[in-house]
Amino acid sequence: MIHHPRGPFAPGDQVQLTDPKGRQHRLVLCAGKSFHTHRGSVAHDDLIGQPEGSIVVSAGGTAYIALRPLLADFAVSMPRGAAVVYPKDAAQIVGLADIFPGARVVEAGAGSGALSCWLLRAVGEAGQLTSFERRPDFAEIASANVERYFGGPHPGWRLVVGDLDSAGLDDADRVVLDLLAPWDHVAAAATMLIAGGLICCYVATTTQLARTVTALRQHGNFTEPAAWETLQRGWHVDGLAVRPEHRMVGHTGFLITARRLADGVTAPPRRRRPSKGAEAAELEASPGEDQGGSTSEDA
Ligand SMILES: C[S@@+](CC[C@H](N)C(=O)[O-])C[C@H]1O[C@@H](n2cnc3c(N)ncnc32)[C@H](O)[C@@H]1O
Numbered sequence: 326m327i328h329h330p331r332g333p334f335a336p337g338d339q340v341q342l343t344d345p346k347g348r349q350h351r352l353v354l355c356a357g358k359s360f361h362t363h364r365g366s367v368a369h370d371d372l373i374g375q376p377e378g379s380i381v382v383s384a385g386g387t388a389y390i391a392l393r394p395l396l397a398d399f400a401v402s403m404p405r406g407a408a409v410v411y412p413k414d415a416a417q418i419v420g421l422a423d424i425f426p427g428a429r430v431v432e433a434g435a436g437s438g439a440l441s442c443w444l445l446r447a448v449g450e451a452g453q454l455t456s457f458e459r460r461p462d463f464a465e466i467a468s469a470n471v472e473r474y475f476g477g478p479h480p481g482w483r484l485v486v487g488d489l490d491s492a493g494l495d496d497a498d499r500v501v502l503d504l505l506a507p508w509d510h511v512a513a514a515a516t517m518l519i520a521g522g523l524i525c526c527y528v529a530t531t532t533q534l535a536r537t538v539t540a541l542r543q544h545g546n547f548t549e550p551a552a553w554e555t556l557q558r559g560w561h562v563d564g565l566a567v568r569p570e571h572r573m574v575g576h577t578g579f580l581i582t583a584r585r586l587a588d589g590v591t592a593p594p595r596r597r598r599p600s601k602g603a604e605a606a607e608l609e610a611s612p613g614e615d616q617g618g619s620t621s622e623d624a
Pocket residue numbers: 407408409410433434435436437438439440441457458459460463487488489490503504505
């Protein structure tokens with residue numbers, strides 16, 4: 326049973342302290358201990374028993390807001406082996422890859438376990454997440470991070486140290502791939518997915534994006550893939566001085582989704598004119614057509 330801490334702070338809770346400049350520190354509460362900042366120490370006992378959202382003052386007189394970290398805070402500051410999926414993309418994956426409570430999800434690779442935490446929280450204790458990670462050292466980091474986030478093993482999680490293609494699964498509702506060459510695993514994903522299931526791939530570069538979309542189309546047993554990225558721009562709001570922040574969370578990666586068709590069904594040919602620069606093979610498929618770069622749908 327997963328324990329989601331709430332109510333007054335207790336020993337073992339993770340706490341995030343935020344100073345007046347917005348700098349954050351993370352600690353795990355332990356009776357009798359002190360947390361040392363460059364503005365003096367904070368006694369854990371001053372926090373234990375206090376409600377979340379309390380203020381604690383360090384020996385140097387600095388006031389800190391004390392809150393339990395959100396998953397987005399945890400995911401960007403946890404120990405890493407591989408690069409993690411950023412919260413803006415994890416939120417899109419959970420929402421637009423339609424990860425639902427009770428879902429059976431396959432993930433590869435687990436990397437540092439950041440996306441595993443998001444997926445496990447979305448499928449809940451009634452769901453199943455099987456995460457593949459071929460590097461044992463990364464699998465160890467992922468396992469430690471997931472256990473730290475949930476305060477122990479998650480009953481719905483199975484971490485397999487090995488290659489995704491060795492899965493031998495055939496009942497997945499969703500397959501989520503965050504690895505270098507998703508196009509190499511499209512056929513394996515199709516075998517794992519039930520009819521109507523969804524594949525979601527997260528890639529960093531346009532070359533990976535193009536190869537993945539092409540592989541999904543060429544496989545034939547998927548719907549036309551959707552591809553997009555999300556840019557997150559904060560806004561500075563101070564009286565009438567309301568403007569976009571100068572810095573933003575810009576490009577991190579692209580997301581690609583497609584639905585698995587029923588067994589034996591092949592997607593009808595696309596009725597979209599190939600655009601200028603499309604692969605030669607694609608252009609040759611419709612020799613008489615205008616190749617003027619239009620992306621509009623044929624009527
Ligand atoms: C970018 S990391 C994943 C990060 C992870 N999504 C997170 O948020 O922490 C990619 C991982 O995929 C693993 N990987 C690559 N190909 C794989 C395969 N065929 N099967 C299993 N794991 C694989 C790599 O070892 C690496 O750890």
